[in-house]
Amino acid sequence: MITTIAGHEVDVNEEGYLTDMTRWNEAIAAAIAAGEGVGPLTDAHLKVIHYLREQQAKGAALTIRSMGKSGVVTTKELYDLFPGGPLKKSSKIAGIPKPVGCI
Amino acid sequence: MSQHLLILGAGTAGTMMANHLRRRLSKKDWRITVVDRSDKHLYQPGLLFLPFGTYTEDQIIRETREFIPPGVDFVQAEIDRIEPARRLVALANGIEINYDLLIIATGCRTAPEETEGMLGPKWRVNIHDFYTLDGARALRKQLADFPGGRVVIHLNEVPVKCPVAPLEFIFLADTYFRERGIRDRVTLTFVTPLSGAFTKPKASKKLGHLLGDKGIELVTDFVAERIDQEEDKLVCYDGREVPYDLLVTVPTNMGDEAVRRSNLGDDLDYIETNRHTLQSVNFPDIFVLGDATNLPASKAGSVAHFESETLADNLILHIEGKPLKEEFDGHSNCFIESGNGKALLIDFNYEHEPHEGPFPFRFGPLKLLEESRLNHFGKLAFRHVYWNLLLKARPLPGISRRKKAPPVPAE
Numbered sequence: 001m002i003t004t005i006a007g008h009e010v011d012v013n014e015e016g017y018l019t020d021m022t023r024w025n026e027a028i029a030a031a032i033a034a035g036e037g038v039g040p041l042t043d044a045h046l047k048v049i050h051y052l053r054e055q056q057a058k059g060a061a062l063t064i065r066s067m068g069k070s071g072v073v074t075t076k077e078l079y080d081l082f083p084g085g086p087l088k089k090s091s092k093i094a095g096i097p098k099p100v101g102c103i
Numbered sequence: 104m105s106q107h108l109l110i111l112g113a114g115t116a117g118t119m120m121a122n123h124l125r126r127r128l129s130k131k132d133w134r135i136t137v138v139d140r141s142d143k144h145l146y147q148p149g150l151l152f153l154p155f156g157t158y159t160e161d162q163i164i165r166e167t168r169e170f171i172p173p174g175v176d177f178v179q180a181e182i183d184r185i186e187p188a189r190r191l192v193a194l195a196n197g198i199e200i201n202y203d204l205l206i207i208a209t210g211c212r213t214a215p216e217e218t219e220g221m222l223g224p225k226w227r228v229n230i231h232d233f234y235t236l237d238g239a240r241a242l243r244k245q246l247a248d249f250p251g252g253r254v255v256i257h258l259n260e261v262p263v264k265c266p267v268a269p270l271e272f273i274f275l276a277d278t279y280f281r282e283r284g285i286r287d288r289v290t291l292t293f294v295t296p297l298s299g300a301f302t303k304p305k306a307s308k309k310l311g312h313l314l315g316d317k318g319i320e321l322v323t324d325f326v327a328e329r330i331d332q333e334e335d336k337l338v339c340y341d342g343r344e345v346p347y348d349l350l351v352t353v354p355t356n357m358g359d360e361a362v363r364r365s366n367l368g369d370d371l372d373y374i375e376t377n378r379h380t381l382q383s384v385n386f387p388d389i390f391v392l393g394d395a396t397n398l399p400a401s402k403a404g405s406v407a408h409f410e411s412e413t414l415a416d417n418l419i420l421h422i423e424g425k426p427l428k429e430e431f432d433g434h435s436n437c438f439i440e441s442g443n444g445k446a447l448l449i450d451f452n453y454e455h456e457p458h459e460g461p462f463p464f465r466f467g468p469l470k471l472l473e474e475s476r477l478n479h480f481g482k483l484a485f486r487h488v489y490w491n492l493l494l495k496a497r498p499l500p501g502i503s504r505r506k507k508a509p510p511v512p513a514e
Contacts, residue, residue, distance in 0.1 A: 014304060061399060064296060064326050065260060065355075069370055075326060079341040085324040088298045100302035101295075102266045102401045102435065103310070103449055103457050 006031040017091070017098050021056060024095030033093045038082055045081055045093075048073050052094040062087065062099055105134050108418075109192060109202035111182055111361075113139035115147070115494065116393030116407035117208035118170045122496035123415035125172045128422075136176040136200065138192070142167050145236060146489055148404065148482075151268055151440065153239040154246055155279050160236075162486065170494045182209070185365040187386045204388050204418065207367075207374060209359035211264055211394040211402060213238075217355040218259055220330035229335065230350045233272060234264065245349060246279065251288030252348030254280075257337060258295045259327055262371075263356040264394055264402040267439045267449075269293070270300055272351060274442035277317045292320040294337060294345055299323055303456040306449070309472050313441060356402070358395055373397035378453070379429035381414045382421070390414055390421075399453065400433040408493055409434040412504040415496075434506040438482035446478035452506040460510045463501030 003012055006027040011019045016032070018024055026041075029049060033039040041049075051072045055062055064087060068075040078086040087099050108124060110117045121137050128135070149163030171177045181195035191201045213234045215221040221230065231245060232238035256273045263269075273293050280286040293300055293314065300314055300321055301307035314321055328340045336346040358372030367374050367385075375384040376396040383389035392414050393407035400406050413431045420427050433453030438446045448469050449457040461467040469478060492499055 061262070061397070063260065063262075063371075066370055075328070075340050079326075079339075083341065085298060086326075087296075088324065098298065098302070099261075101261060101297050102451065103301055103303050103306035103439075 015092075015098065018095040021053065021095045024053070028095065029093050032095075036082075036089050036092060037084070038089055038093065041093075044073070044077070048078065048081060048090055049094040052090055052096055056094070056096040062091065062096075105132050106203040107201060108133055108135045108204045108206070109200055110135065110137045110206045110208060111139075111185070111192065112208035112210055112359075112393070112395070113137050113141075113144065113167050113171065113177065114208060114210050114393065114407075115404045115489075116210070116395075116411060117206070118144070118167075118494045119408065119411040119496045120206050120208060120392070120414065121175045122170075122172050122494070123411060124418065125174050126496075127415060127419060130174055134176070135174070136178060137171055138178045138180055138182060138194070138200070139167060140179070140181045142177075142179045144170060144494075146486060148265070148489075149486065150233055150236065150239045151265075151271055151275070153236075154233055154242040154272075155275055156243060156247070158486075160240070164236075165490065172495075182359070182361040183364065184361060185367060185389075187365075187367075187389060190388065202388075204421070205390070206414070206418075207362075207383075207389060207391045207395050208393045208407075209361060209395045211356045211358050211373075212360075213354040214357045215352075215354040217357070218327055218330060220332055221352065221354060223330070223332040225332045225335075229348065230330065230332070230352060232352055232354055234268075234353060234356075242351065246276075249280075249285075249289075249349060251285050253290050253292065253346060254349045254351065255292045255294055255337065255345055255347035257327070257345075257350060257352040258293075258297075259353060260296060260355045262402055263353055265437075266401055266403075267437065269295075269353050271440040273319055274313070274317065275440055276351075277319065278442040278444075290320065291318065292322060292345060292347075294322045294325050294327075296326045297323065305459070306457050306472065309459070310447070317442065356394075362395065369397055371397075378433070379431050380417055380427040381410055381431055382417065382427060387421075390418060398433070401435040401437075403435055403437055404489070404493070405436040406434070408499075409436075409504045411496065430505065432505050434504065436502070438478055438485065440479065440482060441474050444479050445474045445476055446482050447472060447474055448478045448481065450506060455506060455509050458509040 082089040144167045146163040152158040183193045183195045231242040280289045362368040362372045376391040392410040394402040417427045436450045451457045459472045462469045
């Protein structure tokens with residue numbers, strides 16, 4: 001469905017995840033973050049978000065492990081930055097799909 | 104002088120490939136060898152049932168050689184490393200095997216050592232896995248003697264082999280304890296690093312009620328920093344704790360250690376594989392299938408089965424110097440035990456999430472994403488299909504390698 005986030009018209013799925021990561025920008029990220037109770041976004045948040053977007057663009061699977069081993073952020077810091085759901089919240093703010101299981 | 108096709112792994116994937124290719128490659132031109140560390144073939148879906156006493160070990164273990172066709176050499180040995188530059192595989196016993204074409208089907212393994220505190224003194228005492236034969240066997244005894252208390256089913260990290268098995272386990276545990284007459288003395292908790300037990304919209308909408316109906320507690324977004332064996336609890340990175348009397352964990356899954364020794368894998372030792380052709384991304388004379396790949400498909404026997412058909416075609420095309428088929432679509436299909444003698448059936452691929460509809464034909468007889476007794480009997484009957492048809496790479500009626508498009512919903 002089409003919605004307006006931070007003044008930009010974007011397509012999101014039923015859970016509010018962007019369906020096209022190329023429509024993302026930092027203003028959209030800030031607005032989604034506020035809705036998730038995250039932020040205001042600091043450089044530490046943005047470093048994670050940009051890393052996630054790079055990995056997603058490469059087609060790599062995103063896991064807490066790969067984040068933790070990336071040197072970008074430790075798992076503990078990830079929970080501190082995105083409380084309550086590090087991967088699902090950081091993915092949403094980064095404009096990429098939610099990490100899911102098979103059902 | 105004949106050429107040599109070497110297959111690493113005699114699990115579901117490797118065995119199917121040996122059968123497919125022995126039929127399709129002339130014996131005069133191609134020798135085929137399969138290497139595996141074990142001479143026993145384990146029907147892995149049976150491990151789910153072993154702890155509950157539904158299956159006995161002799162129903163799920165057979166001799167590997169029974170399924171390796173005549174004209175294929177089987178070598179029982181540990182693989183030390185793969186050297187693509189020299190086109191050889193070195194075995195742990197020092198023997199080196201040269202190949203012209205290599206199929207890697209070395210699967211994945213549980214890696215409990217990846218989580219701090221998992222392999223402490225209480226491993227296999229009140230901390231169990233059911234993804235290994237030893238683990239499932241030990242858990243069977245533990246469940247039979249369990250007096251009541253907190254049972255926690257824990258998914259440590261994704262991806263794992265048979266990704267729905269942890270949920271199936273908790274559904275079966277609910278039925279098991281009810282039949283033992285102690286369900287009121289048992290709490291069942293499902294702990295997952297994902298955002299829910301069901302994460303895809305259609306499955307979530309259709310099946311989300313199952314946990315609540317069965318009185319199963321759900322803890323989400325939980326990544327275990329460590330297991331505290333002194334106080335019998337899981338500890339999350341954000342400080343949350345889940346205490347247990349019996350912990351049934353699905354440890355981190357990783358590819359075979361030979362992959363790591365060969366520097367061929369990612370950080371979980373999975374091999375970079377073309378998602379549609381199944382050729383190694385880095386080495387054109389290496390093909391990969393089953394759990395060993397890094398594909399965003401499920402690690403499951405059905406996936407290996409669908410992959411094997413595309414891979415058999417592609418190997419022939421590769422030998423003939425023709426372009427490969429970009430055919431594999433991530434197709435996966437599995438029965439999901441939901442307890443009380445019922446099961447669900449799901450069918451999906453890279454593009455389509457699990458959905459409702461008839462299967463495998465337009466009239467059914469099975470129904471997707473719906474609980475039924477028929478699906479449960481389908482799951483139990485599948486063991487015979489596996490031993491008699493699937494491993495021997497015989498066609499399964501109505502089952503196509505590519506997923507059939509989901510029905511268009513009526514307006």
